[in-house]
């Protein structure tokens with residue numbers, strides 16, 4: 220039990236360090252979803268407000284990809300799929 224608690228504390232600590240590191244590098248994202256979108260989607264789609272698909276279709280597209288769009292099934296977790304979708308929906 221003691222190991223479990225200290226592992227949890229250690230990963231919290233890393234998360235805090237990581238967010239400080241990204242602030243120091245000059246990136247100013249207001250949410251994880253925004254950063255994930257910038258890293259994974261912006262290069263092809265530009266502003267998220269250009270995506271008008273319904274929520275379920277956004278999920279399928281990210282998860283499965285398209286004819287020319289890569290699938291993010293392997294590279295993004297379920298939670299990350301949701302964070303990107305929340306971010307895209309907020310841009311409407």
Ligand code: HEC
Nearest residue numbers: 259260263264270272277280281285286287288289291303
């Ligand atoms: C390598 C370029 C590329 C990346 C990276 C990419 N897409 Fe796409 N995306 C495309 C292309 C090309 C299409 C057109 C449909 C197809 O490929 O069949 C598309 C289609 C879509 C569609 C369907 C609507 C449309 O415009 O046709 C959505 C929604 C979408 N992408 C969201 C995303 C999201 C969210 C991400 C980030 C997780 C992402 N895409 C990353 C290239 C990309």
